[in-house]
Amino acid sequence: MTETTYSLDNIRLRLNKLDDELLSLLSERRKMSLEVAKSKVQTAKPVRDAAREQQLLVKLINAGKDKYQLDAEYITKLFHTIIEDSVLLQQAYLQNLANPETCRKPLARVAFLGDKGSYSHLASQEYFSRKNTDLIKLNCQHFREIIKTVESGHADYGVLPIENTSSGSINEVYDQLQHTTLYIVGELTLPIEHCLVATSETKLEEVTTLYSHPQPYQQCSEFLSHLPKINLVSCSSTVDAMNKVKALDKRDTAAIGNATTAKLYGLQPIKGNIANQTENHTRFIIVARKPVEVSSQIPAKTTLIMSTSQQAGSLVSTLLVLQKFSINMTKLESRPIMGNPWEEMFYVDLEAHLNDENMQQALAELTKLTTHIKVLGCYPSENVKPTQVKIN
Numbered sequence: 517m518t519e520t521t522y523s524l525d526n527i528r529l530r531l532n533k534l535d536d537e538l539l540s541l542l543s544e545r546r547k548m549s550l551e552v553a554k555s556k557v558q559t560a561k562p563v564r565d566a567a568r569e570q571q572l573l574v575k576l577i578n579a580g581k582d583k584y585q586l587d588a589e590y591i592t593k594l595f596h597t598i599i600e601d602s603v604l605l606q607q608a609y610l611q612n613l614a615n616p617e618t619c620r621k622p623l624a625r626v627a628f629l630g631d632k633g634s635y636s637h638l639a640s641q642e643y644f645s646r647k648n649t650d651l652i653k654l655n656c657q658h659f660r661e662i663i664k665t666v667e668s669g670h671a672d673y674g675v676l677p678i679e680n681t682s683s684g685s686i687n688e689v690y691d692q693l694q695h696t697t698l699y700i701v702g703e704l705t706l707p708i709e710h711c712l713v714a715t716s717e718t719k720l721e722e723v724t725t726l727y728s729h730p731q732p733y734q735q736c737s738e739f740l741s742h743l744p745k746i747n748l749v750s751c752s753s754t755v756d757a758m759n760k761v762k763a764l765d766k767r768d769t770a771a772i773g774n775a776t777t778a779k780l781y782g783l784q785p786i787k788g789n790i791a792n793q794t795e796n797h798t799r800f801i802i803v804a805r806k807p808v809e810v811s812s813q814i815p816a817k818t819t820l821i822m823s824t825s826q827q828a829g830s831l832v833s834t835l836l837v838l839q840k841f842s843i844n845m846t847k848l849e850s851r852p853i854m855g856n857p858w859e860e861m862f863y864v865d866l867e868a869h870l871n872d873e874n875m876q877q878a879l880a881e882l883t884k885l886t887t888h889i890k891v892l893g894c895y896p897s898e899n900v901k902p903t904q905v906k907i908n
């Protein structure tokens with residue numbers, strides 16, 4: 517019996533061709549998503565249609581099982597990504613129609629923390645590429661500088677990390693929002709994949725000095741607790757940390773950062789996946805001098821900042837208003853008010869359009885119950901929650 521010979525070169529050529537066909541089909545699907553968006557402009561239907569997504573996923577899972585021997589989990593994961601892309605594309609189209617002024621700008625000056633390759637830079641690139649906008653990058657050394665650069669008109673937008681799934685809220689950013697005249701106009705969640713990075717010769721056991729921004733350091737605290745002898749040197753950003761490690765070129769020195777960025781700065785990952793949680797994500801907010809209009813066809817978030825009187829139950833009474841108007845709160849954060857010891861400012865993220873009737877009524881009631889209240893912004897929710905399907 518003759519054995520089949522498998523030529524790797526030949527298989528790779530066939531794979532290349534097939535992958536190219538997949539790309540072409542994905543591009544075709546994107547064009548259709550845009551046609552759907554145009555049809556939804558005419559019919560005023562919401563972008564998201566959970567029933568249609570259910571139907572689609574069930575049909576695909578069954579076809580995968582019966583016709584193609586593809587398992588349900590694989591198909592679900594793949595199509596959650598495809599549908600997320602379709603939703604975000606449609607949202608971007610509708611947002612451009614709702615904001616013709618900004619839509620006409622193919623270039624935006626964007627202020628963010630750190631240099632090329634910092635997580636804030638990656639977030640800025642992803643956010644603005646979805647909007648088909650090229651960036652003029654304005655690197656900043658700290659959060660206050662980002663806010664000031666936008667407030668003064670030197671930048672159109674600022675990108676700020678606001679919370680992380682491992683280390684929680686970024687207090688410094690919340691404190692900056694207390695006094696700014698800027699509005700939140702968008703959000704983006706970025707997966708953060710921390711590695712220990714160093715020069716190519718460095719071994720993990722040799723590392724005694726770690727350069728890091730405090731945030732990644734906190735997010736990797738469990739891994740770092742197993743390296744008790746390590747000394748931390750605090751840096752202004754992950755890129756700053758990598759630059760310093762590269763310049764020192766010492767075998768006992770490492771930084772925390774992203775593997776792709778490390779290569780950009782001549783370093784290598786020596787240990788991957790070092791964050792406390794495998795699902796390590798950071799949510800960024802985008803700030804600008806003018807608020808945005810949010811299309812009523814897409815899910816929106818509204819962020820409020822408020823302070824209540826120092827009486828028992830005063831915070832509870834504000835939360836009851838949200839319950840009364842069926843408004844879902846996705847985050848509540850409290851921060852001290854500078855100069856007023858023991859007084860707190862509350863930041864509230866709501867799943868609501870500012871212009872909705874129930875939101876307006878809730879706002880009117882909240883205004884009576886609070887000593888200070890301000891809308892920090894109403895913006896498209898870019899967190900596309902995957903539709904769950906029951907697989908038998």
Ligand SMILES: O=C(O)C(=O)C[C@]1(C(=O)O)C=C[C@@H](O)C=C1
Nearest residue numbers: 552563564565566568569599602
């Ligand atoms: O069919 C629609 O209504 C679409 O918007 C398209 C689509 C998809 O990409 O398949 C995207 C979002 C909806 O939630 C459902 C399906």
